[in-house]
Amino acid sequence: MTGKQISSVWTRDARPARTPGRTREEIARATLELLDAEGLDGLSIRKLGAKLGAGATSIYWYVGNKDELLELAYDEIWGEITLPIPESLGWRDTVSAFAYSMRHVMLRHPWVGSLIGRLPALGPNAMAMSDRLRRTFRLAGFDGMDIDYANATLTAYVFGTVIPEIAWSTSMGGEELDMDAMRGTFEHVARDFPDLLERLVEINEKVTVSETDRLRAVSFDFGLVAVLDGLEARLRS
């Protein structure tokens, strides 16, 4: 009587690649392209089959279900993040670069925002990144479980900042926002909180789209510095 297993694509090796068949990489890339083009709702097994020039259900030969397919695409994301060599840059600059790169990659593939809360990150690219980040924090002077805590703190900050950013911009659905309508929305939803309303309107008013981006970048940096300062304080105690 064995208990439950973790359900993940990565618990099994890919089926051995033979000439006529597809590979996991092909499928992962095609899935990623479909997601980038049409979003999470736009991805269906049938469309993916068509894109690969195959019958609708042939994907099930390679993958147990749709979530496993998404795991494949999710791990591609981790592969796009860059991390400098910690030995030459020092830990603060290294993890800062990681944080910026991760934010950038997430914004380029906004559908990840909906996956992070649903799928475990057990793919090879995620594992490799984990390992390198741990090495960086060890080099910084963290020890034992603190390595993992520091790692978790940094990643949490990035995820937690970017995920709502994504929700916000997809709910806008594009660039050409009607500023007046937006102001109206704020005045409606924050009508009982004059203080908050003032700030919302203020932010809304002075900004073109590119200024919003800059403001978000400033906010991201503010928090990142705070997180790194906090970690550094731990290091000294």
Next chain:
Amino acid sequence: MTGKQISSVWTRDARPARTPGRTREEIARATLELLDAEGLDGLSIRKLGAKLGAGATSIYWYVGNKDELLELAYDEIWGEITLPIPESLGWRDTVSAFAYSMRHVMLRHPWVGSLIGRLPALGPNAMAMSDRLRRTFRLAGFDGMDIDYANATLTAYVFGTVIPEIAWSTSMGGEELDMDAMRGTFEHVARDFPDLLERLVEINEKVTVSETDRLRAVSFDFGLVAVLDGLEARLRS
């Protein structure tokens, strides 16, 4: 020629409640119950209709589409978070209590993990919480935009920690995990990273489920203290 609008339930008032009709609150509560009982995939407009003793599509009278329905349930979550009075507790203890409460509420309603990256938080409960948090940070001594940056940093940390926690535990799908299978999974996915593997196995080995919970709580606290220390450093500079 007006531009795009934000699409959210909260941009419109609820239709005026008359005797035979339902209210947004009823619908929000029923949706929340269905989500708690069957998860995000278990919620369908038809099931919700049945639960309310109504025709399948009557919900569309109150709500534009399924995402708007989810916004209703999402805002209920914000209403469950408790925040002490900042004036009597001091800012650090106040925002700590907020962070713990938010984590707790999210773990009780794991489906929020998939919504935060998809829906804006514009509901009355979210707004009220925003306002109170801003007040707390102002009391702490933050000023101007720094109030919002500090607020964003804290919330980001909580979201970013809990969201992957949720993904992790739902991919386990329950309590009775086969430890050996889990070890096997780790040995498989982290086979190229001996260091990381060692840590994964170590964590897996020494822990019952309740110990995992304790470990997560320790990790959460480590990061939270770091974030608060980092914010406090900003305050002094």
Next chain:
DNA sequence: ACCTGAACACCGTTCAAGT
């Protein structure tokens, strides 16, 4: 004002059957 049922255009997944 509020609700219904039928209908449309989709889904994910299973499975027997093909090569």
Next chain:
DNA sequence: ACCTGAACACCGTTCAAGT
């Protein structure tokens, strides 16, 4: 070993029609 098509049990959403 790999792929197919048909079939099943669902979806979200629209809309004319009812009261």
